[in-house]
Amino acid sequence: MSGPRFSVCVYCGSRPGALPAYADAAAEVGRLIGAAGGRLVYGGGRSGLMGVVADATLAAGGEVVGIIPRSLMDREHGHTGLTELHVVETMHERKQMMAERADAFLTLPGGIGTFEELFETWTWLQLGYHAKPVGLLDVAGYYGPLRQMLAHTVQQGFFSPQQHDTLLVDESAERLLQRLRAACRGNGEDYSRI
């Protein structure tokens, strides 16, 4: 196989969450990225689902690029076993670098930090700041209430159905990664490795 590595920026919880299904999904995403010779771009920590997805990608032979603010190195247990770990000064630098290094975005279950990252990336897409596909992996129904809220937002006239549909939502990690890759192809990129 040839071509550039498909770089997927994964947003996910710095905690493991209440159900084993969340860590299982994080491990599956990492395994799929790694097995396809892809690259994970993420927040650089070892804690919670963040550590799970990074370790699974590395174990499957993928590259992992972590980007972490210096002030969070202790709190999120900066991962020292990555292909690249960038220690930056601010959260803004982290988010910008994560977005720049990615071809596509995938959000796993997580808390308000994860929501913030998902919504920022998605709003940037809506505003035309980038054209990279944005995906949401709904594991064990975790994002059901959020999906309902988004539908409500459309019903109440604050969001267009077209914009709503730009978020790629799926319950299958494999299918969501395929959809993200296909959307990148639609952008004129060709990622033959995942």
Ligand code: AMP
């Ligand atoms: P959480 O989902 O709250 O566990 O956080 C997941 C990741 O999001 C962690 O690496 C946090 O450092 C990060 N995070 C928290 N707040 C923000 C924010 N305002 N912008 C971007 N990332 C954040």
